[in-house]
Amino acid sequence: MAPVLLGVIPFGVVFGATAVDSGMGIVEVLGFSIVVFAGASQLAAVELLGDGGAVLVTSATIWVINLRHLMYGASLGTHLAGTSRPGRWLGAYLLTDQAYVVTVSRCTDAEPLVHDDRVPYLIGAGLGLWATWQAASVAGALLGAGIPDEVPLDFAVPLVFLTLLVPALRDRPSVLAAVVGGAATVAVAEAGLPDAALLLGALVGIAAGTIADAAGPSANDLASPGELT
């Protein structure tokens, strides 16, 4: 979990600094980080608002960026079926890219989490990320633009996801899903729709992997995924 939290810090700091730069106070920074709690969409929203964006356009941008959580909910929902509902409400609020990825990989491991431990695992991962995100947002708001940019800390975010991607590549369809998903995301962003790129790119990747899986020989389990430390 430690490197996942480490990757969130620069992102939160950049959000806080950008929000203050766009004319917001620390209360609004915390408002975004507590109520929305979704980094990429928060950053896009404060940039839009800073440029005079309208309320509905900015809110719709947040929705588009966060529609991907429907996929995460669909995927995790099947692993969490029958577990405590209050726990899942809290888990839903705490669901992020990172919490989804670490939880789903622990549910599909060679030695998966027992059923009753899954919601606590999601909440535990989520709370760690939540506290880190709030602290980093406030730190960014206080530090403002006074952050040295020699160390490319923003690169920690894709590095964490990249390291978690390797054990998720279990067979040919999943490799295809990842490669097509990544290429399509870059293509959509290049086409001028960076806010929708993650969602649309992932959907194209899911379609490619599913078609390959349905067309190919029956699914096989090749690799045992590595432990997340």
Next chain:
Amino acid sequence: MSTAQVWAVIVLGGLGTFACRAVLLLGAERFGDPGVATARVLRMIPPAALGALVAPGVLRHGGELDVLSWRLVAAAAAVLVGWRTSNVTAAVVVGLGLLTALQQLT
């Protein structure tokens, strides 16, 4: 941009985001056991989402396509370390350290 407008965005954006997170996480089981076809789609979500989360950070920089960069080299090194050691911390430290060094040298 007034304070009221900012808070309107926070509330509207937050409600929509929570709805996206909660609706299937709590509602998936209402559809019963996923059939073979649905399970096939669901199984592709983690790799596709991870590919989509990784690719722009490695292949784009400053809002533009930048495929052959030191980021690609650092990412390859991180994959190698992560694959050999199964240690995410080591992979991230090596990737970030290498990128910092390469950027300072050039």
